Amino acid sequence: MTSDNGYKSGSNLERMLRAGHFAVTTELGPPKSADPDVIREKAAILKGFADATNITDNQAAVVRMSSIGASAITLQAGVEPVMQMTCRDRNRLAMQSDLLGAHALGLRNVLCLSGDHQVFGNHPQAKNVHDLDSLQLVQMVTDFREKGCFQCGEEIEGDSPRFFVGAAANPFATPLEWRPLRLGKKAKAGADFIQTQLVFNLPRFREFMKEVVDLGVHEQVYILAGVGPLKSPGMARYMRDKLPGLDVPDEFVERMTAAGSGIEDKPARSAAWRKAGIAICVELIQQVREVPGVAGVHITAIEWEKAVPIITEQAGLLPRPNA
Amino acid sequence: MIVAEQKSLDEIKNLLGDGKRVLVVGCGTCVTVCFAGGAKEAGILASTLRMNTQLNGDPKAVTHMTVQRQCESEYLDTIQDQVSEADVVLSVGCGIGVQALAEKYSDALVVPGLNTSFMGQPLEQGVWAERCQACGSCVLGVTGGICPIARCSKQLLNGPCGGTDDGRCEIDADLECAWQLIYDKLKTQERMHLLMDITPPKDWRSSRDGGPRKIVRKDLRLPGQEMSNDER
Amino acid sequence: MEGDCHYLDGNLNARRRVEHAQQLLEQIGLEGKRVKMINLSSAMGGQFASTVAEFTEEICQIGPNPLHNGDDESRTRNNVSTHNPKTVVGPQME
Numbered sequence: 294m295t296s297d298n299g300y301k302s303g304s305n306l307e308r309m310l311r312a313g314h315f316a317v318t319t320e321l322g323p324p325k326s327a328d329p330d331v332i333r334e335k336a337a338i339l340k341g342f343a344d345a346t347n348i349t350d351n352q353a354a355v356v357r358m359s360s361i362g363a364s365a366i367t368l369q370a371g372v373e374p375v376m377q378m379t380c381r382d383r384n385r386l387a388m389q390s391d392l393l394g395a396h397a398l399g400l401r402n403v404l405c406l407s408g409d410h411q412v413f414g415n416h417p418q419a420k421n422v423h424d425l426d427s428l429q430l431v432q433m434v435t436d437f438r439e440k441g442c443f444q445c446g447e448e449i450e451g452d453s454p455r456f457f458v459g460a461a462a463n464p465f466a467t468p469l470e471w472r473p474l475r476l477g478k479k480a481k482a483g484a485d486f487i488q489t490q491l492v493f494n495l496p497r498f499r500e501f502m503k504e505v506v507d508l509g510v511h512e513q514v515y516i517l518a519g520v521g522p523l524k525s526p527g528m529a530r531y532m533r534d535k536l537p538g539l540d541v542p543d544e545f546v547e548r549m550t551a552a553g554s555g556i557e558d559k560p561a562r563s564a565a566w567r568k569a570g571i572a573i574c575v576e577l578i579q580q581v582r583e584v585p586g587v588a589g590v591h592i593t594a595i596e597w598e599k600a601v602p603i604i605t606e607q608a609g610l611l612p613r614p615n616a
Numbered sequence: 617m618i619v620a621e622q623k624s625l626d627e628i629k630n631l632l633g634d635g636k637r638v639l640v641v642g643c644g645t646c647v648t649v650c651f652a653g654g655a656k657e658a659g660i661l662a663s664t665l666r667m668n669t670q671l672n673g674d675p676k677a678v679t680h681m682t683v684q685r686q687c688e689s690e691y692l693d694t695i696q697d698q699v700s701e702a703d704v705v706l707s708v709g710c711g712i713g714v715q716a717l718a719e720k721y722s723d724a725l726v727v728p729g730l731n732t733s734f735m736g737q738p739l740e741q742g743v744w745a746e747r748c749q750a751c752g753s754c755v756l757g758v759t760g761g762i763c764p765i766a767r768c769s770k771q772l773l774n775g776p777c778g779g780t781d782d783g784r785c786e787i788d789a790d791l792e793c794a795w796q797l798i799y800d801k802l803k804t805q806e807r808m809h810l811l812m813d814i815t816p817p818k819d820w821r822s823s824r825d826g827g828p829r830k831i832v833r834k835d836l837r838l839p840g841q842e843m844s845n846d847e848r
Numbered sequence: 849m850e851g852d853c854h855y856l857d858g859n860l861n862a863r864r865r866v867e868h869a870q871q872l873l874e875q876i877g878l879e880g881k882r883v884k885m886i887n888l889s890s891a892m893g894g895q896f897a898s899t900v901a902e903f904t905e906e907i908c909q910i911g912p913n914p915l916h917n918g919d920d921e922s923r924t925r926n927n928v929s930t931h932n933p934k935t936v937v938g939p940q941m942e
Binding site: 432 | 777796816
């Protein structure tokens with residue numbers, strides 16, 4: 294079921310992608326407190342520089358303000374949110390309940406994720422839910438829109454939530470040859486858009502997208518390539534060696550190291566690193582834009598929202614069009 | 617098999633409290649083969665408790681017995697006298713054994729000496745790994761014989777997630793990614809179509825989520841036994 | 849020597865069990881050092897003697913088994929002297 298003007302949800306992100314613009318999404322991490330002003334400040338930094346902003350859901354299994362709460366505040370602040378929902382913390386009752394509430398609050402984009410395992414976070418003792426997995430969640434959310442019913446099959450009486458539904462893809466996790474097919478499975482489940490894991494290994498990403506295009510999946514979902522600015526060589530090394538599912542070639546570690554070499558003054562060196570990190574990010578955006586099948590970029594500037602205006606400016610993504 | 621591990625000596629002593637006469641009860645089945653609570657382990661634990669409590673100036677009289685299966689009440693008949701003479705019964709059977717003992721000897725104080733961990737298999741001498749979660753509706757037929765409920769850290773049915781790192785699970789490099797194993801197996805079996813199907817949400821009612829479970833087999837019920845609610 | 853056992857893995861398995869016994873003793877509250885395993889060949893008579901003498905000294909330093917203390921009857925019955933550690937010699941070791 295689509296609304297009268299043919300849109301599934303009517304969200305800004307949906308309009309952008311439908312209109313054929315190269316879309317830009319970014320990310321906002323809610324605070325580890327009940328303070329709404331943190332969100333308003335971050336939203337103010339990002340306003341006008343992206344088509345929609347992801348609001349993370351207990352990312353890295355660390356308790357933060359809920360995505361639904363923070364998304365509502367973000368919307369009020371004039372920035373379109375993409376509410377993220379993981380399968381780690383909620384069962385299907387809580388998920389559907391939250392989705393009804395989210396729609397009632399005016400939220401229109403949802404990103405469905407499995408979620409980082411809680412051992413990574415600050416409450417490793419918690420019970421693990423995973424009643425559904427991300428594919429089943431995608432299907433459940435699109436069924437609201439397409440079938441007007443709950444997961445149990447019961448019809449929704451009254452307003453049925455109509456979301457623009459997203460999912461994630463990781464071109465760099467094993468088994469590599471399975472990933473394009475898994476993306477296809479998410480499209481089959483009803484996903485409207487995909488945001489990929491951070492792209493640093495461009496040749497690998499190109500191979501992945503070639504397979505995706507060969508399968509025709511790029512015509513079933515809008516694919517946004519994940520990019521993000523590095524802050525320091527330490528961050529690059531950490532992402533290369535410690536974070537699962539990330540592929541950071543050595544050349545980026547080397548570039549970041551070189552950017553700061555010879556600079557003794559710590560603030561100056563830090564600034565040089567950040568400048569290099571942004572430059573790398575801009576280059577990557579320009580490169581992924583050329584890869585067939587890529588419909589946009591998802592810029593993750595973790596705790597560095599101020600980098601987003603700079604990156605989007607230098608990458609030639611501004612001004613954001615009005616769809 | 618059920619795999620368990622002994623609790624720490626401190627924890628066991630806390631559970632024994634002031635009880636002076638302790639009977640350690642071992643079990644000859646699962647906990648024997650995982651070397652946690654068989655006759656040998658029961659004997660060593662009894663000896664350890666005797667010596668340790670004596671050293672600490674508050675000696676306990678600790679004896680031990682082992683039954684073939686602690687989870688079936690008929691096997692528990694043999695230790696009736698010893699149980700009645702004990703202040704505390706320290707069971708080194710699995711959690712089921714502890715409960716069976718407590719139920720059979722309802723006047724006795726029965727405490728557990730083990731932490732029952734999982735259903736699994738030995739991988740090599742001294743190493744056991746979890747293999748089954750008793751979800752009540754087995755999916756092994758479509759996953760190449762590898763269980764995603766027990767072996768995937770997120771219990772995905774449409775895995776893998778994006779955290780697979782070189783075939784290992786994101787939470788522990790020693791853990792194989794169950795979905796990598798499933799993928800490899802189905803590929804070898806030329807049954808990749810099973811991976812392309814979207815597995816719908818699981819009905820967890822058959823699992824512990826639906827409440828404590830019971831199975832009644834009418835074909836095995838003896839004449840004269842009281843009919844259970846399920847049979848009426 | 850270690851790994852050169854007449855029984856192939858025998859002395860490696862024994863090593864593992866001796867270490868476990870030492871841990872159990874520590875857990876009980878006794879000294880793990882009361883049990884020791886050394887590898888010697890049958891040709892090393894002199895070393896055997898000095899090793900045993902050394903160990904005897906160590907045990908005397910640690911002191912008598914407190915669990916037998918004050919229990920004269922059990923000591924007499926078992927013919928246990930407070931200063932003679934038990935020495936177990938395995939079969940012909942290469």
